[in-house]
Amino acid sequence: MKFGGTSMAGTERIRRVANIVRRQQAAGHQVAVVVSAMAGETDRLVNFCREAHALYDPAEYDVVVSSGEQVTSGLLALTLQGLGCKARSWLGWQMPMKTSDAHAKARIETVDAPAMVAAMEAGEIAVIPGFQGVTEDGRISTLGRGGSDTSAVAVAAAIDADRCDIYTDVDGVYTTDPRIVAKARKLKAVTYEEMLELASVGAKVLQTRSVGLAMKEGVRVQVLSSFIDDDATPADELPGTMIVSEEEMEQLLEDGEMERQHVTGIAHDKNEAKVILTRVPDKPGAVANIFEPLAAASINVDMIIQNVGRDKGETDVTFTVPQADLARAQALLEDKRDVIGFNRIITDSRIAKISVVGVGMKSHAGVASSMFRALSERGINIQAISTSEIKISVMIDEDETELAVRVLHTAYGLDAEG
Amino acid sequence: MKFGGTSMAGTERIRRVANIVRRQQAAGHQVAVVVSAMAGETDRLVNFCREAHALYDPAEYDVVVSSGEQVTSGLLALTLQGLGCKARSWLGWQMPMKTSDAHAKARIETVDAPAMVAAMEAGEIAVIPGFQGVTEDGRISTLGRGGSDTSAVAVAAAIDADRCDIYTDVDGVYTTDPRIVAKARKLKAVTYEEMLELASVGAKVLQTRSVGLAMKEGVRVQVLSSFIDDDATPADELPGTMIVSEEEMEQLLEDGEMERQHVTGIAHDKNEAKVILTRVPDKPGAVANIFEPLAAASINVDMIIQNVGRDKGETDVTFTVPQADLARAQALLEDKRDVIGFNRIITDSRIAKISVVGVGMKSHAGVASSMFRALSERGINIQAISTSEIKISVMIDEDETELAVRVLHTAYGLDAEG
Numbered sequence: 001m002k003f004g005g006t007s008m009a010g011t012e013r014i015r016r017v018a019n020i021v022r023r024q025q026a027a028g029h030q031v032a033v034v035v036s037a038m039a040g041e042t043d044r045l046v047n048f049c050r051e052a053h054a055l056y057d058p059a060e061y062d063v064v065v066s067s068g069e070q071v072t073s074g075l076l077a078l079t080l081q082g083l084g085c086k087a088r089s090w091l092g093w094q095m096p097m098k099t100s101d102a103h104a105k106a107r108i109e110t111v112d113a114p115a116m117v118a119a120m121e122a123g124e125i126a127v128i129p130g131f132q133g134v135t136e137d138g139r140i141s142t143l144g145r146g147g148s149d150t151s152a153v154a155v156a157a158a159i160d161a162d163r164c165d166i167y168t169d170v171d172g173v174y175t176t177d178p179r180i181v182a183k184a185r186k187l188k189a190v191t192y193e194e195m196l197e198l199a200s201v202g203a204k205v206l207q208t209r210s211v212g213l214a215m216k217e218g219v220r221v222q223v224l225s226s227f228i229d230d231d232a233t234p235a236d237e238l239p240g241t242m243i244v245s246e247e248e249m250e251q252l253l254e255d256g257e258m259e260r261q262h263v264t265g266i267a268h269d270k271n272e273a274k275v276i277l278t279r280v281p282d283k284p285g286a287v288a289n290i291f292e293p294l295a296a297a298s299i300n301v302d303m304i305i306q307n308v309g310r311d312k313g314e315t316d317v318t319f320t321v322p323q324a325d326l327a328r329a330q331a332l333l334e335d336k337r338d339v340i341g342f343n344r345i346i347t348d349s350r351i352a353k354i355s356v357v358g359v360g361m362k363s364h365a366g367v368a369s370s371m372f373r374a375l376s377e378r379g380i381n382i383q384a385i386s387t388s389e390i391k392i393s394v395m396i397d398e399d400e401t402e403l404a405v406r407v408l409h410t411a412y413g414l415d416a417e418g
Numbered sequence: 419m420k421f422g423g424t425s426m427a428g429t430e431r432i433r434r435v436a437n438i439v440r441r442q443q444a445a446g447h448q449v450a451v452v453v454s455a456m457a458g459e460t461d462r463l464v465n466f467c468r469e470a471h472a473l474y475d476p477a478e479y480d481v482v483v484s485s486g487e488q489v490t491s492g493l494l495a496l497t498l499q500g501l502g503c504k505a506r507s508w509l510g511w512q513m514p515m516k517t518s519d520a521h522a523k524a525r526i527e528t529v530d531a532p533a534m535v536a537a538m539e540a541g542e543i544a545v546i547p548g549f550q551g552v553t554e555d556g557r558i559s560t561l562g563r564g565g566s567d568t569s570a571v572a573v574a575a576a577i578d579a580d581r582c583d584i585y586t587d588v589d590g591v592y593t594t595d596p597r598i599v600a601k602a603r604k605l606k607a608v609t610y611e612e613m614l615e616l617a618s619v620g621a622k623v624l625q626t627r628s629v630g631l632a633m634k635e636g637v638r639v640q641v642l643s644s645f646i647d648d649d650a651t652p653a654d655e656l657p658g659t660m661i662v663s664e665e666e667m668e669q670l671l672e673d674g675e676m677e678r679q680h681v682t683g684i685a686h687d688k689n690e691a692k693v694i695l696t697r698v699p700d701k702p703g704a705v706a707n708i709f710e711p712l713a714a715a716s717i718n719v720d721m722i723i724q725n726v727g728r729d730k731g732e733t734d735v736t737f738t739v740p741q742a743d744l745a746r747a748q749a750l751l752e753d754k755r756d757v758i759g760f761n762r763i764i765t766d767s768r769i770a771k772i773s774v775v776g777v778g779m780k781s782h783a784g785v786a787s788s789m790f791r792a793l794s795e796r797g798i799n800i801q802a803i804s805t806s807e808i809k810i811s812v813m814i815d816e817d818e819t820e821l822a823v824r825v826l827h828t829a830y831g832l833d834a835e836g
Contacts, residue, residue, distance in 0.1 A: 049493070060493075064492035066488075067485035071482050074467075078482075
């Protein structure tokens with residue numbers, strides 16, 4: 001089980017969490033709980049570090065910011081004890097959760113926790129601070145912001161858990177953003193691949209890295225709300241959204257637990273910006289000259305389109321980068337103007353990316369054409385298209401985001417009834 | 419060097435501390451720094467624990483409350499790095515500072531820190547969170563409130579430090595409380611024994627346990643202010659009060675660094691309460707019946723006087739206990755009324771203990787009689803007397819505390835000139 005910062009904000013909320021944990025134990029489960037710091041605490045600690053030294057040493061930064069989860073893990077263990085449960089905290093270095101030495105953005109390497117597993121088998125609840133680990137040379141490391149989801153999946157894999165329940169502010173994964181489409185439906189299950197596409201294009205429920213790890217390790221993840229009315233739900237019911245392998249999804253479909261759909265959900269993302277380089281020489285290597293400097297600066301380029309240029313031997317190249325990296329990307333490209341040989345840079349951050357996602361589209365050819373038809377019927381202009389096996393994305397004017405999401409949600413039959 | 423919570427309260431103050439530390443390094447010292455949590459932080463964390471579980475598990479309490487010093491140690495290391503120094507934090511479990519497993523009141527057992535010493539020899543400043551250690555089975559322990567002074571002395575002993583500088587809210591040890599006697603003088607040096615007597619009777623500058631450890635390990639401690647005007651004082655001058663062995667003190671006296679005095683200082687303590695048990699049977703074992711239950715309940719009994727009773731075969735027994743333990747002591751004694759066989763319990767918390775302290779009185783018989791004469795000349799009634807080799811204490815009415823301190827300060831020639 002994993003609880004986020006909102007659930008851990010203060011002793012009253014921690015008592016709620018302890019009750020949810022105790023019910024799972026009472027239902028017969030051996031339980032390990034991964035916790036975040038109290039909401040706002042990590043920001044407070046990060047600010048201290050910035051004030052102390054603008055170019056802070058990430059190893060010392062990790063010493064400071066990891067303390068937030070240390071506090072909540074101790075407090076949850078105490079609260080569980082107060083409810084009559086056996087419980088103890090297992091800090092990153094005690095477990096140990098070994099990570100790379102890339103401080104502040106470490107990767108989990110091994111979780112080998114025989115003492116913790118033995119304690120769990122003896123009926124003790126293990127409480128684990130998320131986000132933190134220990135390096136080979138015995139220093140505290142952290143996994144980067146939002147790393148507690150990844151900690152939870154790593155622990156679940158290490159102890160071969162039946163399930164990894166991630167309690168969040170939302171009660172599951174929806175067919176699309178319920179703030180845009182009132183008829184959005186909560187999904188009973190999605191595959192890892194679908195979740196990765198939905199997460200990376202805006203449905204921010206789980207940290208992307210944690211989903212990737214769950215897929216790799218075959219951990220069954222459930223996303224559910226920490227604000228459910230706990231007493232109204234049987235402890236072994238699954239009230240949230242399960243994130244599962246394609247095989248398990250196939251089984252759920254065969255058993256009639258899920259309805260077959262070509263499209264599982266519609267995601268949108270307003271955080272990209274469009275860049276157009278005009279009159280780039282249409283010759284081998286020209287495109288590489290554009291994207292190599294961006295890749296070297298860790299700027300993620302998403303959609304790429306090469307338009308036919310007005311003059312022979314020249315093309316316009318259009319692509320998207322995260323809005324946050326736009327200024328940096330522009331400066332890098334200006335630097336390379338001579339090498340690339342373009343005429344002008346045109347940028348536009350008032351764009352949106354709309355994606356339809358679903359493993360069902362693998363075996364169904366008509367999904368893309370339905371999308372283009374539905375959008376054109378409402379006069380929405382498609383500026384670019386990109387596709388993967390289970391996703392089709394289009395770039396449109398940002399002002400038309402909500403309209404496009406609603407139109408597609410209806411077009412693919414995702415609207416809830418009534 | 420050790421800095422308390424007021425000095426660590428916020429990044430601006432930590433920068434001040436870092437500057438003081440850097441100056442000592444620049445003066446040629448290898449430096450280890452022990453830090454407290456930010457002022458108020460430990461209280462905040464202790465309250466969280468109480469809210470989580472009234473009868474909290476001290477092992478989990480230690481996980482929570484030790485985080486305050488973890489944060490400040492990381493922040494000071496970062497701030498020192500920002501000033502161009504090499505620095506790193508060494509947490510209790512990293513050093514390691516091994517303690518007993520008496521969580522929340524652990525005792526330091528060993529500090530064997532070869533890696534830290536090697537780093538210091540290579541020019542790196544070691545920053546150590548005070549108050550925390552690690553038990554034999556690898557769990558975080560804490561030393562009890564105020565334990566950072568003890569951490570500092572333990573580290574100084576382990577690394578064979580020339581000096582252990584403890585920066586506090588006051589700039590040294592005074593002949594008496596300067597709030598009572600304007601002419602109180604700052605002492606250049608006191609012996610461990612004097613400091614123990616002065617600390618235990620109210621001059622709360624250093625945690626008593628840290629002074630005992632310094633005496634045992636022969637660590638030279640300097641008490642000085644963290645608010646001194648740093649740039650005005652040469653880094654190798656000693657602006658505070660040195661706490662030293664009797665041998666070193668003898669040397670200072672011979673060298674003319676210190677003036678010989680019979681009395682070093684006057685302390686007062688208003689936190690004791692008087693208990694009188696009337697008409698206790700005057701027979702063997704009677705007094706043991708009184709004090710054994712108090713000792714078993716860890717109630718510290720200080721002055722004890724047996725008055726001659728009004729009737730033959732009976733005496734009145736008077737003693738003092740800390741005010742905080744008075745109600746508990748009374749209840750315990752009432753429980754044992756039949757065994758002890760007393761008539762009434764009379765209590766009085768409006769008393770004060772005044773002590774004159776000085777190694778010089780060992781070789782000088784007249785100190786006690788001067789004390790009694792000076793007090794009686796001002797009409798101050800002495801209710802009880804107790805003495806040790808280097809201390810004479812009297813119990814008086816609390817209202818006369820300030821008068822008594824002033825009278826004695828003048829009588830022993832301690833007033834500053836001018």
